[in-house]
Amino acid sequence: MLIFRKPIEGIERPEMPADVVIVGGGPAGMACALRLSQLIDEHNAIHPDSPLSKENIYVLEKAREVGQHCLSGALLDPRAMRELLPGFETEAPIEAEVSKEAVHYLTQTGQFKLPITPPPLQDHGNYVISINRFVKWMGEKVEAAGITVFTGFAGSELLYDGDRVIGVRTDDKGIDKQNQKKSNFEPGYDLKAKVVVLAEGSRGSLTKQLVSKFDLARDSNPQTYGVGVKELWELPPGRVAAGEVIYTMGYPLTTKEYGGAWIYGGKDNVISLGFVTGLDYSDPRLDPQRVLQEFKKHPFIAKMLEGGKMIRYGAKSLPYGGWWALPALAGDGFMITGDSAGFLNSARLKGIHLAMKSGMIAAQTAFEALVKGDSSEKTLGLYPKRVGQSWIKEELWKVRNFHQGFEKGFYAGLAHTMLQQVTFGRGLYARYPSHAGYERMQHLDALPANGGAEANLLGDAKGDGKLTFDKLTDLYHSGTKHEEDQPAHLVIHDTNICNTRCVKEFGNPCTHFCPANVYEMVEDTSSGQGASSEVPVKRISLNAANCVHCKTCDIMDPYQIIDWVPPEGGGGPNYDGM
Amino acid sequence: MPSILVIVEQQQGKPNRVSWETIAAGQAIAADMGWSVEAAVAGNAIAGVAGEVAAKKLAKVYAVDSPSLDRYNPDAFAAALKQLIVAKQPMLVLMPHTYQVRDFAPKLATQLGRCVISDCTGYKKGGEKLVFTRQMFQGKFSADVSFGSDGPWLATFQNGSFRGDKAEDGAATAPIETFPVTIDAAAVRNQPEEWFKEAKQAVDLTQAEIIVSVGRGIKEQKNIELAQQLATALGGEIAASRPICDNGWLPMDRQIGSSGQTVSPKLYLALGISGAIQHIVGMKGARAIVAINKDSEAPIFEIADIAVVGNLFDIVPPLIEEIKTAKS
Numbered sequence: 001m002l003i004f005r006k007p008i009e010g011i012e013r014p015e016m017p018a019d020v021v022i023v024g025g026g027p028a029g030m031a032c033a034l035r036l037s038q039l040i041d042e043h044n045a046i047h048p049d050s051p052l053s054k055e056n057i058y059v060l061e062k063a064r065e066v067g068q069h070c071l072s073g074a075l076l077d078p079r080a081m082r083e084l085l086p087g088f089e090t091e092a093p094i095e096a097e098v099s100k101e102a103v104h105y106l107t108q109t110g111q112f113k114l115p116i117t118p119p120p121l122q123d124h125g126n127y128v129i130s131i132n133r134f135v136k137w138m139g140e141k142v143e144a145a146g147i148t149v150f151t152g153f154a155g156s157e158l159l160y161d162g163d164r165v166i167g168v169r170t171d172d173k174g175i176d177k178q179n180q181k182k183s184n185f186e187p188g189y190d191l192k193a194k195v196v197v198l199a200e201g202s203r204g205s206l207t208k209q210l211v212s213k214f215d216l217a218r219d220s221n222p223q224t225y226g227v228g229v230k231e232l233w234e235l236p237p238g239r240v241a242a243g244e245v246i247y248t249m250g251y252p253l254t255t256k257e258y259g260g261a262w263i264y265g266g267k268d269n270v271i272s273l274g275f276v277t278g279l280d281y282s283d284p285r286l287d288p289q290r291v292l293q294e295f296k297k298h299p300f301i302a303k304m305l306e307g308g309k310m311i312r313y314g315a316k317s318l319p320y321g322g323w324w325a326l327p328a329l330a331g332d333g334f335m336i337t338g339d340s341a342g343f344l345n346s347a348r349l350k351g352i353h354l355a356m357k358s359g360m361i362a363a364q365t366a367f368e369a370l371v372k373g374d375s376s377e378k379t380l381g382l383y384p385k386r387v388g389q390s391w392i393k394e395e396l397w398k399v400r401n402f403h404q405g406f407e408k409g410f411y412a413g414l415a416h417t418m419l420q421q422v423t424f425g426r427g428l429y430a431r432y433p434s435h436a437g438y439e440r441m442q443h444l445d446a447l448p449a450n451g452g453a454e455a456n457l458l459g460d461a462k463g464d465g466k467l468t469f470d471k472l473t474d475l476y477h478s479g480t481k482h483e484e485d486q487p488a489h490l491v492i493h494d495t496n497i498c499n500t501r502c503v504k505e506f507g508n509p510c511t512h513f514c515p516a517n518v519y520e521m522v523e524d525t526s527s528g529q530g531a532s533s534e535v536p537v538k539r540i541s542l543n544a545a546n547c548v549h550c551k552t553c554d555i556m557d558p559y560q561i562i563d564w565v566p567p568e569g570g571g572g573p574n575y576d577g578m
Numbered sequence: 579m580p581s582i583l584v585i586v587e588q589q590q591g592k593p594n595r596v597s598w599e600t601i602a603a604g605q606a607i608a609a610d611m612g613w614s615v616e617a618a619v620a621g622n623a624i625a626g627v628a629g630e631v632a633a634k635k636l637a638k639v640y641a642v643d644s645p646s647l648d649r650y651n652p653d654a655f656a657a658a659l660k661q662l663i664v665a666k667q668p669m670l671v672l673m674p675h676t677y678q679v680r681d682f683a684p685k686l687a688t689q690l691g692r693c694v695i696s697d698c699t700g701y702k703k704g705g706e707k708l709v710f711t712r713q714m715f716q717g718k719f720s721a722d723v724s725f726g727s728d729g730p731w732l733a734t735f736q737n738g739s740f741r742g743d744k745a746e747d748g749a750a751t752a753p754i755e756t757f758p759v760t761i762d763a764a765a766v767r768n769q770p771e772e773w774f775k776e777a778k779q780a781v782d783l784t785q786a787e788i789i790v791s792v793g794r795g796i797k798e799q800k801n802i803e804l805a806q807q808l809a810t811a812l813g814g815e816i817a818a819s820r821p822i823c824d825n826g827w828l829p830m831d832r833q834i835g836s837s838g839q840t841v842s843p844k845l846y847l848a849l850g851i852s853g854a855i856q857h858i859v860g861m862k863g864a865r866a867i868v869a870i871n872k873d874s875e876a877p878i879f880e881i882a883d884i885a886v887v888g889n890l891f892d893i894v895p896p897l898i899e900e901i902k903t904a905k906s
Contacts, residue, residue, distance in 0.1 A: 472854040476836070476854075476856055476859075482837075484824075484837055522821075543821075
């Protein structure tokens with residue numbers, strides 16, 4: 001019997017007043033905190049009589065340590081960092097400056113290099129970084145500036161007063177599998193905040209509640225996503241230089257699926273290698289972790305990795321939808337930043353700089369709210385206005401229709417992209433519509449039983465233990481750990497759908513798209529039918545402790561009955577060095 | 579001659595089984611380096627434990643005896659051992675990596691102005707240098723570490739790194755020296771309460787010599803009984819891989835693996851366990867691994883000493899009978 005996490009009712013929670021609570025200590029949240037600190041320092045230097053305090057500014061981070069849940073390629077466009085901390089290069093952890101880039105198109109066994117690298121993928125001047133190390137370093141700066149980072153604390157609910165956001169509740173700790181208090185029970189805190197900045201990353205759980213409660217996306221395109229599955233490899237010297245960037249298109253995906261691979265050369269012969277699969281594929285049996293394994297089997301890649309060693313694994317979703325998919329970004333008491341809002345340039349495959357910039361603009365606005373003593377929409381509404389006047393819009397506007405152009409496949413996408421190139425991003429229509437990716441998933445009976453052209457993307461990867469890995473072995477290298485005795489944080493609103501409808505219609509795609517083997521269909525022995533009937537009755541089972549917090553299930557479930565909520569703070573992957 | 583001091587852990591007058599492993603470690607290092615080995619027991623009225631330890635091949639056993647050490651508390655133990663180490667100046671202090679040692683060892687090291695290499699899995703002699711091996715990244719890497727400072731050095735060994743039964747007995751009983759310590763009552767900042775065992779944590783699988791472990795192949799909750807019968811016949815403990823505990827078929831404190839306990843019994847019998855890496859890391863230190871699985875491709879067979887491909891429901895019942903017959 002599955003029991004899901006839900007807020008504990010009828011208990012008193014300690015309250016703490018706060019000026020600003022930033023939910024999520026990633027690039028957006030940390031940039032927001034740092035900018036806020038700078039603005040307060042400047043203010044206090046000019047107005048020593050009416051100083052502002054940083055004591056009541058908090059960053060909530062669900063990971064045990066800052067940066068442990070951060071996963072990206074990653075390439076950093078330094079634009080935002082140069083504004084935030086000029087000269088940051090001298091002290092920030094940077095693997096290498098991009099020195100060489102190439103785009104390859106892969107066929108099943110062959111490959112050709114594009115004669116010129118398309119402009120959006122030209123990366124000279126960008127840096128190869130470990131987002132984990134970089135954010136950890138930003139976190140140290142934030143703490144040194146006097147702002148408290150609560151690691152191991154997740155934002156579990158938003159607090160409302162009517163239509164106003166008035167704070168954040170942190171996760172209850174010490175709840176057992178049955179949702180009962182354990183002897184170490186500690187209730188979450190109610191942080192009553194003047195301003196709440198949501199910086200939770202892709203498909204943030206509080207952002208999802210908020211957007212739905214106030215219908216903040218009513219004028220937006222549906223957000224579309226991809227999932228990046230990544231491995232770090234240690235290679236023999238001389239294979240991939242530090243600062244070398246390789247993108248691939250094509251194999252193993254067919255022209256129907258959206259996605260591609262990256263290979264970034266870091267220091268000490270460690271490379272970041274990953275595959276992004278668009279979460280709008282049609283075959284429910286497709287497995288993004290398998291896609292990465294198939295990709296590595298391509299001779300071009302297999303040769304590069306030969307004799308190397310996989311050292312880390314992880315996965316994370318990313319929002320593709322761009323400008324038209326942004327929800328309303330602010331309202332009474334709140335602002336939405338970074339990947340939670342969808343600040344990502346899908347043509348350039350980059351969003352860290354946009355996330356940081358959005359955090360910085362939100363900081364400016366939060367600062368004014370504190371000075372004015374008004375955090376209503378009137379003041380916080382300045383945030384979306386400023387985003388519209390900033391280089392965020394300039395950059396995203398040019399690619400506003402980019403990803404939508406690929407909804408009908410690779411060739412149509414290329415055609416639209418070329419049109420958009422010569423029409424300043426417009427293309428055929430002023431605003432290309434988009435569809436939520438899960439809507440494209442097809443019923444099993446509409447698909448070839450053997451998988452057709454996609455056959456090698458479907459089902460579990462086997463793994464040879466050297467070049468390719470089964471999911472559990474990969475997962476082991478994510479360092480994922482949770483308190484085991486807690487209710488499942490993957491809240492399935494109706495498991496009957498899983499066990500009776502989905503099993504027939506889609507064959508339980510969750511068991512495939514989850515890169516961490518959280519979802520499983522197991523033989524149901526509890527009813528006593530399993531052993532006797534000819535076809536064993538299966539029911540959904542969750543290995544919630546495997547979860548790497550990528551949010552793919554919340555995004556891709558075709559019935560949209562899964563809500564990802566934060567597990568007990570401190571649990572999750574450990575992306576050290578990723 | 580430089581000496582090694584092994585700190586023996588005792589609870590209520592009984593030595594912790596892991597301490598024998600640490601004595602074995604001390605004896606091995608001493609043989610390689612040409613050093614001598616001594617041991618120390620700390621507690622109140624511990625002549626009995628000291629006598630038991632003195633049966634081993636040791637140059638001397640110190641009984642650090644004081645009423646203040648009656649019940650474990652970190653301040654008093656660190657203070658007492660500090661006095662002993664300062665007085666005797668061993669080159670190397672070895673301790674088992676137990677919960678208690680984890681608690682006081684950092685304090686002891688800081689008070690001595692020395693560092694601890696903790697949770698080591700082995701050592702080697704690199705030239706004249708003594709090098710310790712410890713695991714990193716959840717056992718994925720091993721690092722060699724040596725002391726850069728003057729002694730006394732402090733190191734702790736992970737449970738199962740050495741074999742306790744390899745601790746050599748001495749030709750004669752080692753001399754026991756009572757080492758009186760005075761502990762300033764004001765320096766002891768906490769008062770331990772009575773010993774108790776949390777009911778749910780009644781088993782300590784790390785101490786079990788035989789473990790029968792079940793995985794998904796057991797199929798149904800009612801079949802757990804079969805594995806329990808086998809465990810009882812062998813005089814061992816029952817344990818499981820995660821899915822079994824997740825289902826609530828066995829309590830969580832019987833879970834072996836990266837999210838459960840790490841064990842190193844003499845015999846580990848894996849029934850219907852496929853052997854995902856998450857499980858393997860929790861039991862690969864077992865002396866002998868017997869795996870029964872119907873899938874000949876199961877990864878557990880890669881580390882099994884005895885691999886039985888077959889249906890556990892056919893194999894286990896006669897096995898129980900055979901064991902009973904053999905034992906009677």
